[in-house]
Amino acid sequence: MSDVDTKIASLKIEAPEALVKQTEEFAKQIITILPGIHCAVGYGLANSMLIEGDDGNIIIDTLESCEAAIELHKDFQAISSKPVAAIIYTHNHADHVFGTEVLAGDNLSNVKIYSHATTRKMFDITGLIQRTTFQRAARQFGMYLTEAHGIVNDGIGLHLKFDKNSRRPLLYPTDTFDTDSLNLTIAGRNLVLYHAPGETDDQIVVYMPKEKVLFAADNIYKAFPNIYAIRGTSTRDAIQWVSSLDLMRNLRAEYLVPSHTKPISGAEYIYETITIYRDAIQFVHDQTVRFMNQGFTPDDIIGKKLIQLPKHLKEHPYLQEFYGTVDWSIRAIFDRYIGWYSSKESDLNPDAPSIRAQNLIRLGGGSIKVFESAQTAYSEEKYQWCLELTEALNLHPEDLNKSEIIQLQVLALQKLASFQTSANGRNWYLTKSLEIQGLIEIQPSPKQVSQTIMNAPLKSLFMFLSINLNYQKASEFNQLFLFHFQDTNAKFSIHIRNGIADVKYQWPENIQSKSIDVIVEVTKEEIWKQVIARIKGPIESVSDEEIILKDGSGEINQELIVPFLIFLTMFTSD
Ligand SMILES: [Zn+2]
Incomplete structure (x- = not known):
C-alpha cells in the first residue's frame, strides 16, 4: 500500500485545460445587447435577461435560488427601477425559476409569469422523483464541492448556487399557452414566444422581431448538448430538438442570447452556429440508430468507438464535451428507442450486485488477492478497472479493512475525475469520493422539505401519496377514504387496495355509504399540508376541529x- 499512500499526499486533482478555460465564459457581468436589452451572466448557473419597456420591465429566467437572485436584483434595479411587469420561464428547470420572488421585487403580487402550458405540468410532476433527483443533481452540479475539493465549474455555468439551505419558493406561471407560438406586447415591447421542445419538452424561445434578438433558452449553449442528464432525466427527443433548432436558425436573428454562456451577434455567425449544433445532434442520433439496427449494444458502440464526431464537429467551440457527452447520448438514444435491455442473454436476468461481487472475488482468489489486483490496476493507470474492483470489494470485503478499500476507491474516483472533460462527470466522481468517506450527506434540509410541501398544489400532494404507499404494510388493507376541503371545495378520494393507492381528484359517483370507510372534512387546504409536512400532528388537528x-x-x-391514523401510517416514504 505504500506506493499508493504517497500518492494520497501528493495528489492534486487536475482538470483538462479546456474545462478550466471554460470558466472564462462565466465571468460575472451584465452585457447590454441593444439599448434596454441586457443579459446577466455569472450571477447564477444560468443567465437572466432584462428587457426594459415603456412603463415596466420584462425578465426572462430567474436563476436557481433566492440567494443567487439577491445581487442580480440590485444590479437590475440600478439599470432600471421600473416595476417588473412580466417574467418569462423558458422552461421548468430549477436553475431558471427559483429566484422569481426576489427578482419580481415590489411588484410580486401583480407580476405576470409566462410559460408554455407544459411547464405547469412539469412543475406538478417534478416532485414525484425529487428525492432521488436532489441527490443526483447535487452530484452532477457538485453542489457540495468547494475549490479545495477540486471543483472547476458546472460546464454551462460557474456553479449552481443552491444547497440544502437555499430558499426556493416555486412561483407557478400565471399565463400559459399550449399553441405553437404566442404574440405578446408587454410595456410596448413586442415579443413572440415559440414553443421549441429541445433540452426539455416545455422549452420556449423568445424572439423580438423588430430588434432581431433571439433568446435561445437551453436549446443551444457553448458546450455539447445534454441529450441525457446524468442527474436523471428521460432522454431528450433529439429529432424534436433538431427541428426546434431549425425553427430558430430560420428566424435569422442578429443577436442570440442563450440562457447559459455568453450571447453572440451577427446573423451569419448565428445561423452557422445553430446549424452546426443541430447537425451534431442529428449526427449522434442517426448514427446511434444506424448501429443499433445492425445489432450493436451501447457498450459495443462506445467500446469499439464506432461513433466519433467528424473533425469539423469535434473541433467546434460549441461542441466541446464540457456538459453533455457523445457517449452518454448514445446510451440515452438507445434507451429511448429500445429500453433497458441490451439483448445480451446474461443481461436478461442478472444476479444481484452482491452475488456478482462475491463471484468476481472468488474467481480472483479471494478479497486480499483482488485488492492487490485493484492496487496494481491503479499503478498501471487502469482507473476504471480499479474502481470496478473496489466497488465489488465494498460489497464483499471478507477479511479486508473497509477503510483501506475506500481509500483506494477515492483515489480511483479522483483520477477518473481528473480526466473528465464533462464537468457533470467530474463533479459526480468528486462528490461520490466525499460521500463514501462519510464527509458529506446529501439531502435537503427539513425546512426545505416542508417548504416544498407547503408550496405544492394540493392535487400534487395527493398524487405523491400513492408513491409513498408502503405496500408491505398495506397489502391486506382495503379501505376507501374521501376528502373534502371546505375552503376551496376540492374533493379527493383514496382507495387503498391490492397494495396500491388509487387516488382520484373527485369522489366516486353513485357510491353507497357503506362502501365508504371515512370521510375526512378539512377546514383549510393549509391544514392538510401542515399534516403532510409534519408541522402539525393529525391528532391535534382533529382535536382542534x-x-x-x-x-x-x-x-x-x-x-x-x-x-x-392507521390510514396515515400506510404512507411512509422510507
Ligand atoms: Zn439551464
Missing part, C-alpha cells in the same frame, strides 16, 4: 381517529 371525521353516511364520529 380543523379535521372532522365522518362515517359513510356523513355522521361525525371522532372514534374514526383510529382508522384515520
Whole structure:
C-alpha cells in the first residue's frame, strides 16, 4: 500500500485545460445587447435577461435560488427601477425559476409569469422523483464541492448556487399557452414566444422581431448538448430538438442570447452556429440508430468507438464535451428507442450486485488477492478497472479493512475525475469520493422539505401519496377514504387496495355509504399540508376541529381517529 499512500499526499486533482478555460465564459457581468436589452451572466448557473419597456420591465429566467437572485436584483434595479411587469420561464428547470420572488421585487403580487402550458405540468410532476433527483443533481452540479475539493465549474455555468439551505419558493406561471407560438406586447415591447421542445419538452424561445434578438433558452449553449442528464432525466427527443433548432436558425436573428454562456451577434455567425449544433445532434442520433439496427449494444458502440464526431464537429467551440457527452447520448438514444435491455442473454436476468461481487472475488482468489489486483490496476493507470474492483470489494470485503478499500476507491474516483472533460462527470466522481468517506450527506434540509410541501398544489400532494404507499404494510388493507376541503371545495378520494393507492381528484359517483370507510372534512387546504409536512400532528388537528371525521353516511364520529391514523401510517416514504 505504500506506493499508493504517497500518492494520497501528493495528489492534486487536475482538470483538462479546456474545462478550466471554460470558466472564462462565466465571468460575472451584465452585457447590454441593444439599448434596454441586457443579459446577466455569472450571477447564477444560468443567465437572466432584462428587457426594459415603456412603463415596466420584462425578465426572462430567474436563476436557481433566492440567494443567487439577491445581487442580480440590485444590479437590475440600478439599470432600471421600473416595476417588473412580466417574467418569462423558458422552461421548468430549477436553475431558471427559483429566484422569481426576489427578482419580481415590489411588484410580486401583480407580476405576470409566462410559460408554455407544459411547464405547469412539469412543475406538478417534478416532485414525484425529487428525492432521488436532489441527490443526483447535487452530484452532477457538485453542489457540495468547494475549490479545495477540486471543483472547476458546472460546464454551462460557474456553479449552481443552491444547497440544502437555499430558499426556493416555486412561483407557478400565471399565463400559459399550449399553441405553437404566442404574440405578446408587454410595456410596448413586442415579443413572440415559440414553443421549441429541445433540452426539455416545455422549452420556449423568445424572439423580438423588430430588434432581431433571439433568446435561445437551453436549446443551444457553448458546450455539447445534454441529450441525457446524468442527474436523471428521460432522454431528450433529439429529432424534436433538431427541428426546434431549425425553427430558430430560420428566424435569422442578429443577436442570440442563450440562457447559459455568453450571447453572440451577427446573423451569419448565428445561423452557422445553430446549424452546426443541430447537425451534431442529428449526427449522434442517426448514427446511434444506424448501429443499433445492425445489432450493436451501447457498450459495443462506445467500446469499439464506432461513433466519433467528424473533425469539423469535434473541433467546434460549441461542441466541446464540457456538459453533455457523445457517449452518454448514445446510451440515452438507445434507451429511448429500445429500453433497458441490451439483448445480451446474461443481461436478461442478472444476479444481484452482491452475488456478482462475491463471484468476481472468488474467481480472483479471494478479497486480499483482488485488492492487490485493484492496487496494481491503479499503478498501471487502469482507473476504471480499479474502481470496478473496489466497488465489488465494498460489497464483499471478507477479511479486508473497509477503510483501506475506500481509500483506494477515492483515489480511483479522483483520477477518473481528473480526466473528465464533462464537468457533470467530474463533479459526480468528486462528490461520490466525499460521500463514501462519510464527509458529506446529501439531502435537503427539513425546512426545505416542508417548504416544498407547503408550496405544492394540493392535487400534487395527493398524487405523491400513492408513491409513498408502503405496500408491505398495506397489502391486506382495503379501505376507501374521501376528502373534502371546505375552503376551496376540492374533493379527493383514496382507495387503498391490492397494495396500491388509487387516488382520484373527485369522489366516486353513485357510491353507497357503506362502501365508504371515512370521510375526512378539512377546514383549510393549509391544514392538510401542515399534516403532510409534519408541522402539525393529525391528532391535534382533529382535536382542534380543523379535521372532522365522518362515517359513510356523513355522521361525525371522532372514534374514526383510529382508522384515520392507521390510514396515515400506510404512507411512509422510507
Ligand atoms: Zn439551464
